[in-house]
Structures are given as structure tokens and as C-alpha cells.
Amino acid sequence: xxxxxxxxLTLLFRDPNLLAPLAVLPLYCVVFxxxxxxxxHEELATQxxxxxxxxxxxxxxxxxxxxxxxxxxxxxxxEPSMLTPGAYTAALSVRVFSTTALAIPVLAEALLIARFAFxxxxxxxxxxxxxxxxxxxxxxxxxxxxxxxxxxxxxxxxRTLQNALTYPVYLLGGLILPASTLPEPLRWIARxxxxxxxxxxxxxxxxxxxxxxLGSLGVLTVLVAAQVLVGFLALRRVLTTVxxxxxxxxx
Amino acid sequence: xxxxTAHELTRTFRTRRGQEVTALDRVTFSIAEGETVGLLGPNxxxxxxxxxxxxxxxxxxxxxxxxxxxxxxxQAKQVRxxxxxxxxxxRGLYRRLTARQNLRYWAALxxxxxxxxxxxxxxxxxxxxxVARVDDRVETFSRGxxxxxxxxxxxxSDPQVLIxxxxxxxxxxxxxxxxxxxxxxLQGSGVTILLTTHDMLEAQELCARxxxxxxxxxxxxxxxxxxxxxxxxPRMVTASGVPEDLRSRLAAFPGVSxxxxxxxxxxxxxxxxxxxNQVLLAxxxxxxxxxxxxxxxxxxxxxxxxxxxxxxx
Numbered sequence: 319x320x321x322x323x324x325x326x327l328t329l330l331f332r333d334p335n336l337l338a339p340l341a342v343l344p345l346y347c348v349v350f351x352x353x354x355x356x357x358x359h360e361e362l363a364t365q366x367x368x369x370x371x372x373x374x375x376x377x378x379x380x381x382x383x384x385x386x387x388x389x390x391x392x393x394x395x396x397e398p399s400m401l402t403p404g405a406y407t408a409a410l411s412v413r414v415f416s417t418t419a420l421a422i423p424v425l426a427e428a429l430l431i432a433r434f435a436f437x438x439x440x441x442x443x444x445x446x447x448x449x450x451x452x453x454x455x456x457x458x459x460x461x462x463x464x465x466x467x468x469x470x471x472x473x474x475x476x477r478t479l480q481n482a483l484t485y486p487v488y489l490l491g492g493l494i495l496p497a498s499t500l501p502e503p504l505r506w507i508a509r510x511x512x513x514x515x516x517x518x519x520x521x522x523x524x525x526x527x528x529x530x531x532l533g534s535l536g537v538l539t540v541l542v543a544a545q546v547l548v549g550f551l552a553l554r555r556v557l558t559t560v561x562x563x564x565x566x567x568x569x
Numbered sequence: 570x571x572x573x574t575a576h577e578l579t580r581t582f583r584t585r586r587g588q589e590v591t592a593l594d595r596v597t598f599s600i601a602e603g604e605t606v607g608l609l610g611p612n613x614x615x616x617x618x619x620x621x622x623x624x625x626x627x628x629x630x631x632x633x634x635x636x637x638x639x640x641x642x643x644q645a646k647q648v649r650x651x652x653x654x655x656x657x658x659x660r661g662l663y664r665r666l667t668a669r670q671n672l673r674y675w676a677a678l679x680x681x682x683x684x685x686x687x688x689x690x691x692x693x694x695x696x697x698x699x700v701a702r703v704d705d706r707v708e709t710f711s712r713g714x715x716x717x718x719x720x721x722x723x724x725x726s727d728p729q730v731l732i733x734x735x736x737x738x739x740x741x742x743x744x745x746x747x748x749x750x751x752x753x754x755l756q757g758s759g760v761t762i763l764l765t766t767h768d769m770l771e772a773q774e775l776c777a778r779x780x781x782x783x784x785x786x787x788x789x790x791x792x793x794x795x796x797x798x799x800x801x802x803p804r805m806v807t808a809s810g811v812p813e814d815l816r817s818r819l820a821a822f823p824g825v826s827x828x829x830x831x832x833x834x835x836x837x838x839x840x841x842x843x844x845x846n847q848v849l850l851a852x853x854x855x856x857x858x859x860x861x862x863x864x865x866x867x868x869x870x871x872x873x874x875x876x877x878x879x880x881x882x
Contacts, residue, residue, distance in 0.1 A: 321673060321674060321677040321683075321686075322674070322677065325663070325666065325670060325673075325674040328665075328666060328670060329663060329665055329666065332665040332666075332706075333665060393660060393661075393662075393663060393664065394656070394658070394659075394660025394661040394662075395660075395661060395662065395663060397626060397654075397661065398654055398656065398661055398675070398722065399678065400625075400626055401624055401625065401626060401649050401652065401654050402649060402675075402678035402679055402680070405677070405678050405679075405680055406678060409677070409678055561625070561626060561627065561628060562627075562628050
């Protein structure tokens with residue numbers, strides 16, 4: 319498994335363009351924190367940093383991690399990869415996860431910008447539970463990236479879809495406004511989406527003196543597991559379709 | 570003993586307009602262990618489809634095929650352990666990785682444990698003469714070096730059967746010669762090889778048997794010598810200093826076709842032993858002292874069997 323992650327990270331670092339979504343985060347932060355300062359809401363800095371972090375992770379997953387299979391098709395490596403005795407789906411999953419995990423340091427990046435560029439009083443409450451939530455979120459986002467990667471293989475011109483999967487997801491994931499503030503039909507959808515629980519749990523952990531949201535963490539764990547399972551099975555199904563001749567093996 | 574068998578293998582595709590296209594039509598053949606068999610045919614003949622089905626990259630629509638005793642449709646995992654696929658062209662490797670990084674990744678995908686993967690990687694690097702460049706990125710390699718890495722990738726799992734799909738496509742003559750030398754070494758070690766190619770010379774040099782594929786069917790198969798004998802493939806006669814009146818008379822000789830050349834130079838094709846003797850006698854009798862006759866080659870056989878469609882689509 320390690321060799322898949324190492325190989326993929328080498329590929330990523332040798333093409334820095336693929337890390338561009340992560341470099342965009344400081345711009346988000348500058349805009350968000352300037353708005354907070356203008357409205358004298360410095361106390362929301364940590365919550366805002368969490369929102370910016372989750373948005374960056376999602377964008378990185380949709381625009382970079384989800385392209386792993388399509389990149390393989392473009393490089394001509396999909397065809398020989400399909401010839402390996404069953405490990406390719408696992409390799410893809412590890413590669414997508416390791417790419418998504420590159421977004422984790424962005425949380426620290428956002429908090430540091432808040433603290434040192436804007437002088438906001440940011441702290442990460444309950445560090446162990448926050449980290450557990452971040453890891454669970456990373457796994458869930460990687461699962462979603464597996465699902466998007468299926469679209470990349472099946473649909474030509476899927477880039478339009480990639481773009482469509484950002485702002486609506488930020489809203490449904492409760493990244494811009496908490497999911498509880500969404501109107502009824504949208505709130506139901508948001509409650510079935512792991513990202514809204516990630517945002518809620520991370521925000522709840524930052525409230526001083528509040529009890530640990532263990533119930534919400536449990537729901538998050540179940541939804542993340544479901545997301546990964548759906549992503550993995552969908553990818554396996556798509557690779558089977560490729561083998562049946564339903565999809566081109568190369569660009 | 571046959572290591573690859575195909576029985577009534579058929580593959581159809583449906584176009585976007587709903588039309589059914591038959592890429593492979595009831596193909597039956599076998600390859601003995603350690604044998605090298607060439608699949609020859611024009612673009613779209615079905616040879617790549619056949620190679621891909623045998624490699625488990627495509628499922629057959631009907632019929633069966635087995636590699637090393639495993640069914641390609643129902644026991645794909647076992648087949649994949651037995652098969653190595655070598656593709657032609659620049660693509661098929663991670664160009665931003667070094668040759669060694671590529672090989673280690675593919676070894677892991679083949680399910681080799683780390684120590685074994687390292688050992689096999691080092692072995693194929695040594696065997697294919699990649700030692701000096703193994704830690705350079707593939708994107709800096711020449712076409713011939715890229716093809717060596719392709720071959721190394723296929724060999725890292727020590728397959729029983731190598732399927733090579735137009736492996737020398739786009740290679741310069743030196744790189745091609747070097748690559749074919751490596752293939753001959755592999756033949757010496759007993760690997761079974763299925764080679765799809767457009768290059769008649771390559772097939773003639775490497776293959777014990779060839780199958781000519783056209784319209785999704787094997788239209789002729791056998792040892793190259795057998796094919797020459799069966800087909801009465803034409804011989805090429807070239808001569809210089811040929812009188813003009815003899816040139817006109819030769820056109821009327823039985824079995825003669827394709828007369829060409831100017832200013833006393835002559836090339837023609839003649840089918841049949843006796844007919845060829847008549848042509849040589851006529852030329853010698855007219856005082857022609859510079860003449861040569863080339864035996865038929867696989868290209869002649871190919872052109873005789875498979876219709877020339879030029880740029881037809």
C-alpha cells in the first residue's frame with residue numbers, strides 16, 4: 319500500500335500544477351477574514367478557518383484527487399493497470415486518499431493566517447477529537463472523490479460537472495452556513511451528507527465548555543463509511559464496464 | 570502442449586447509432602508453449618481486439634479462450650498472473666517517474682511483496698540493459714529506451730505468456746533492431762509470445778507461425794514457409810539492360826504481372842516455379858547479364874491474401 323501512496327505523491331510533487339487548489343486557500347482566507355474584521359466578528363475566526371479548510375479539501379479532492387483514473391487513461395497507464403490481478407482498485411483508492419490528505423495542513427495554514435496576518439484569537443478546541451474529525455472527513459472526501467473519478471471516466475467533458483460540484487456542495491455541506499439554517503428540503507439532503515456533520519462537529523468542538531459531540535461523531539463515522547463504500551463499489555463497477563468495452567481505455 | 574487456446578472467439582461492439590460491428594468473428598486458434606506466433610493484418614482487422622481479449626482487457630461476446638489453462642472471462646485474475654502485455658508507442662508509463670519507480674509500482678500492482686519486487690525489478694533492469702538510466706525519469710528517454718521499460722514492466726511478474734501489441738511502432742531502425750534482439754533472447758528462455766504487428770519483416774524474423782487476420786477472422790495461418798508454398802506467392806525478378814521488345818513479350822508470359830521500370834531496367838512479379846524459369850530463360854537468351862530473383866516474403870503473402878483497401882474507410 320505504501321508504494322502506491324509514495325508513487326502517487328512523487329507524481330504530484332513533480333507536477334506542482336496539481337497542487338494549485340491548495341495555494342488558492344490564502345486568497346479565500348484573506349477575503350473571509352477581511353469581511354469578519356469589517357463586521358467586527360473576530361470571534362468567528364476559528365469557525366471561518368474551518369469552513370475555508372473544508373472548502374479547500376473538497377475542491378482539492380474534486381479537481382485533483384478525482385482525476386487519478388482519468389490521468390491514468392491520459393497517460394496510457396490505465397490499460398496495463400487493468401491487467402494487474404485485482405490490486406488496481408485498491409491502488410487507486412490509496413492514491414486518491416493520499417492526494418486528499420495533502421489538504422490536511424491547510425487547516426493549520428488557515429489558522430496561522432488568522433492569527434498572524436489578522437491578529438485574530440484562534441485556537442483549536444479539543445485537539446484529539448478535532449484531529450479524529452479531520453481524518454474522518456479526509457476519508458469521506460476521498461470516498462466522494464472516488465465517486466467523482468467514476469464520472470470522469472464515464473462522461474466526456476466532465477470538467478463542467480467538476481465545477482458544478484463546488485458551490486452547491488459548499489452550501490449542502492454546511493460550509494457557508496450551518497446545515498441547520500437551510501430550508502427544509504435542502505436540510506434533509508444536507509443531513510444525509512457527511513460533510514455537513516464534519517462541519518458541525520468541528521464547529522461544536524470549538525465552543526468552550528460544550529460537551530463533546532460524540533453522537534454527531536458517530537453519525538459522521540457511519541456516513542463516511544457509507545460514502546467510502548459507495549465510492550469504492552462505484553469505481554469497481556466502472557472498471558468492470560471499461561473491461562466490457564463500454565468505455566474507452568485511452569483518450 | 571497449447572498454452573493459449575481460443576475457440577469460436579467473437580467480439581461485437583455497438584456503435585452510437587445502435588449498429589452492431591463485429592470486431593472478431595469466430596476465431597479459433599492455439600499457441601504452443603514456448604512458441605512465437607504473429608498476428609498480421611491491416612488496421613481494424615481485429616488483431617488488437619484478439620490480443621486484448623487474451624490479456625483480459627476485453628470480454629468476449631461469444632466463444633471461449635484460455636491462457637495457461639485459465640479462462641479469460643471467468644478466471645481473469647489467474648490469467649493476469651500468467652500474462653505480460655507490451656504496448657507500442659510513447660504512452661503506458663508514468664513519464665514523471667524514473668524507470669525504477671515505474672517498475673516498483675507495477676511490481677506492487679502485480680501483487681509482489683517488497684523483497685521479491687525489489688529482486689525482480691533489479692533482475693529485469695539488468696536483463697534489459699537499463700542499469701545506466703534506471704534512476705532517470707522516463708520522460709527523458711528515447712523511444713527505444715521507453716520500449717525497454719515497457720518490456721521490463723511486462724516481465725517484472727515473470728509471465729508465461731507475453732502479448733506484444735505492435736511493440737516496435739514508431740521506433741527507429743537501431744532501436745528496433747535492439748528491441749528485436751531482446752525479444753530473441755526471451756524466446757531463448759522459453760517465453761511464449763503473441764505478437765501483433767504490421768511489420769512483415771519483424772514477423773518473419775521472430776515468428777514460427779503467423780496468422781493473417783482480416784475482417785475479424787483468421788484468413789490464413791501456418792508456418793511462414795507453409796504459407797509461401799500454399800499460396801504460390803509471387804517472386805520478384807529484377808534485371809538491367811533488357812531490350813524493349815522483350816519487355817513487351819514478357820508481359821504476355823503466363824504468371825507474370827506488375828512489370829515496371831524504364832531505360833532497360835525491369836522489375837516484374839511471377840507466380841509459379843515453371844513460369845519463373847521461363848522468364849529467366851527468356852532474359853538470359855536475350856543476353857541480359859544482370860538479373861536477380863528474390864524469393865517471396867511475408868509481405869508478398871500478406872498482399873496476396875489480404876485485399877488492398879488503401880484509404881478506404
